[in-house]
Amino acid sequence: MTWSKADGKAAPASSTTIRVLTPHGVGAIAVIEISGADAGKVIKAVASDSPRLATLRSIHADGGVIDEVLIVPRGPDCFELHSHGGLLVVEKLVRWIAHTLGDDDMAHAVLDKWRHPEADLPQVETLWGLRMLAQAHRRGPADWARQQMQNLEGGGSASDVKQQAQWLLAASADLPRLLGGQVRIALVGPPNAGKSSLANFWLGHPMSVTSDIPGTTRDWVEQTVRIHAGELEMTARLTDTAGMRQTTDELEQLAIAGGLSTLCQTQVIVLVMDVTQISNPQHLRLEAWRWAREHGLENQLDRVPWIAAGNKCDLLPPMALSGEGADGLSVWISARHGMGITTLQEKVMQVLAVPEILRHPVIDSAQRARLERLVLSRHSDDLRMRLREIAVAI
Template sequence: MSDTIFALATAPGRSAVAVVRVSGPGSGKVVEAITGKKLKARKASLRTLCDVAGGVIDEALVLWFEGPASYTGEDAAEFHIHGGPAVIESLTDALLALGLRPADPGEFTRRAFERGKLDLAQAEGVADLIDAQTKAQAKQALAQLGGALSERHEAWRSRLIEALALLEANVDFPDEDLPSDLADKASPPLKALIADLDAAVLEGDRGRLVREGFRIALIGAPNAGKSSLLNALAGRDAAIVTDIAGTTRDVVEVPMDIAGYRALLADTAGIRASDDPIEQEGVRRARAWAEDADLRLWVIDGSASGEAWREAMDLTKPTDIPILAKADLPIGADGEAAAGALPVSAATGEGMLALREAIEGKIIAALAGSEFPAVTRARHAALLKDALSHLTRALVALRQSPELAAEDVRLAARALGRVTGRIDPEDVLDQVFAKFCIGK
């Protein structure tokens, strides 16, 4: 049986109201001890809270939930106290004196999971919703919490179970009676599933990028105007701008909300050969960041000549946005050579709107979708790929041995089942819940 836990569910510090939640079999006794009487379940009651010695802690709203009709599924309570540090401390002391244990991170949600109130993918949705900084992140997290991700995986799993039933029905036949059309019957549904899972893995980045943020790198030669563009896009002086080539060394990352999506815009060192070990390291970091980025803004100084921009060319991909910077200055040979790039001036603001729109267009094209993504974390992608490899093997085994094919289909179903966590080992659960905040 579980013990009774408590935690501050709101952010620590000074606030109008702070919520302390309690969950576990001792919750009813705790409410009685602190408020002096039994409360009506699921009704807000205004009570004077007192510690064991009778000292007044606060005048507060208390909510009492009788399990299983609570977030955790256990008996639980919430104290909505005044949000001052001293009041919080007094209540904490009183709960400790009553023998309660401070909750571990995510322990309330883990209890909810263990009592079947939500599955693992939904629990991840809870954590994502708390971490969400943009509307798109929140929308995705809320849908996942509502079961959108679980439903997709469960639908695939039930198709697998159907295929499995077909195979298992035939396993018991003696060899000579084995229906020759088994492979003909079982392979179309397996093939259809493989195609669906393949498609889900392929578009797998969409959900993950919404959740983790879309990474945009500014790259180009030294002095091209990258740092000036970062500052103009961010609306503040995040990076140092000078006319000295090689000023930027560290990668300067600025989190941004673009069209409701979370993005991380990075300014990087100008790409050039250098003898200075510090600059060399800066260039190495610039390359690494740019290679991993989801979009590169390739900045070319349109007023220059000398083809310094060609140094960064190997980093660009066809979907990147080429920018002709310093469009307010007379055009030089480099500008002529880079015709077709978007003319922009950080100094006058010319072209900035078009640049913002171009970036928004790229983000929306990469992240927007009508269906809920099948993958929002690396964990889901790994399980999908696992299921796919078993299915591919099952398809091959089908013609030789229905037993072997059935075993692989079973393993594929197991992998998909792990997305909702029904059959996950303790250590996997520990990992997922450890990333939660305390009080959730």
């Protein structure tokens, strides 16, 4: 998705690049990056001087307004334009930027790469992340601070404001991992429960061998998968582990121990149980927890959010499956037929708190420092002053 003047045959001294960071398609927001020595030219064409903070401006061309965009500075020679995500808007903006840089041809190459990103597939993982980030950017910390000021005036408590600020700080610390596709999900459970079948279905092609011989998986295998929940989409690392059981087979013992050690770096555990092998499928979560305790996984389940997935539900009559786990973190699936996999993905997003994180503003390091000061403030006057600071900082 990058086109650089430096890529051209007669490379000029300047190497300004335009990149459409959000994937091709209609989204709520599109992000276009302009970086290089001439980036400032583009920004100066809409804002009188280079803004140091995110600034809203209208971009005019051909006697009309193309769009209202948020100019987000990213470094001395790097800016992002956040616009509405329509295809036409992005195309017009890219043409306008190229024209402003004095090179209309550049637009064609940039748009071509945007429409056909296959060549840049390694970037896709982060592009989805950027799309998430772009969605979250819309609600800036300034709006949040203004809202909190109003709440306080309406009788809201200072401790509520501080609690929310703490949540924002924690969420922003999780964000890089979410955006970078670095979240790890482990499939754990008894042999033959269908872990590898689930991994293969999720991935869309075989990642592990499956068979009805218990102990088929002799390794822990990791792959990048997509997770969908409504409009949200992200990537994560999915690990298929060897089914846990008592065994004298040394190789299998090693595989089980290796799978267990990966759980230390896991953010979500999916405990896959074969519903035909448990005494009461309606108490799936409890049954899964008991199995985990018997296999020494109690500590891991205390530390990491986990979902109970009752697999092979195609083998039971629907009546046997009515009534889902009360806490909502159980799901019936059939890895063979693909049933329940969408719900499972939604639950993964839910335990990672992705919808909440995206409902809150993304904060940069300067806002982080302000929020930390706010959390530490002792008097309500102090708190209001910190809120005002955040409200005007965008």
